[in-house]
Amino acid sequence: MSKAARDASVRARIAAQRETERKQEQRKRLTTIITVVVVVLAVIGGGWWYAAQQSKSETVAGGLAPVTVQSDGTAVMAKPGVTTPVLDIFEDPQCPVCKQLEEISGPTIKNLAAEGKVKVVYHPLTIFSQEPTRSNSLRAASALRCVSDGSQWIAFHDRLFKEQPSETAEGFKTDDLVKWGNDVGVTAPGFESCVKDQTQQAAHEQSSTKTLQDQKLQGTPTLKLNGTVIDNNTIFVPSALRQEIINAGK
Known part of the structure; x- marks a missing residue:
């Protein structure tokens, strides 16, 4: 080569x-x-x-803590002997954001009460001034006052949010309210007439106005833990809300 x-x-x-x-x-x-x-x-x-x-929302684990309906229209959910921390829930049955809160964090609140970690106080209010939302809210919240049994009250409370009408439509009609109450097992004497006659409306309006003023509420939903408003970034995150309440009880 x-x-x-x-x-x-x-x-x-x-x-x-x-x-x-x-x-x-x-x-x-x-x-x-x-x-x-x-x-x-x-x-x-x-x-x-x-x-x-x-x-992620929790699932209601089991039986609820006992619920006691108060004469002022509020309802207290707590195991016997649990007095603190106190979670106050200020809500309007016609408020869409309140419905979201119930769907997202409602199970966590119920579970914590059942675990004996918090005393929950529900405050049904009417914050709307325009129609048809104001009348819708008044009918629903007044109907809640027609229920004296605690377990029936919370069942009816939850059904109201499930059936919440649009803010632009007339809803929460009295016939529907009576039917939904019957559906969830409301057996309060005179429930139908109380709802249809809106017997509790004046009392609800009075207490709602007083609560809004006394608590200096800017809107609903508002959650207060031992009297202090919880940030919205917390109340819509179930795990964060759970931890906040547990920490308050330590």
Whole structure:
């Protein structure tokens, strides 16, 4: 083989080796990039999963704590002997955000009361001044006052939020209120006539106005823990709300 031929053969082998090394380096870089992307996605996915778990609603675990209906239209949910911490819930049955709160954090509140970790006081109010929302709220909240049994009260309370009408439509009609009460087992004497005649409306309006003024409420829902307003960023995150209440009881 001539010298020129040998040199050409050497150059070809060197070129082939360099091409092999280049392809190997490309594969290594691609593997590194894929690994980094997978790790980043896992971290992001883990963050979303954690956030989702934090905001996940609880399921009512079992029986509720006893509920006692008060003469002022409020209802207290607490196990015997539990007096603190106190969670006051100021809500309007026509308020859409109150409905969201009930759906998201209502089970957590009920569970905590059943666990003996909090005394809950429900305050049904009417905050609306325009129609049809004001009349809707008045009919619903007044109907709640027609229920004296605690377990029936909370069942009717929950049904009202489930059936909440649009803010632009007339709803909570008295015939419907009576039917929903019967559906959830309300057996209070005179319930039907109390609802249809709106017997409790004047008392509700009076106490609602007084509560709004005394508590200096800006709107509903408002949750107070031992008299201090809980931030909205907490009340709509069940795990955060649970921890806040538990900490208050320590």
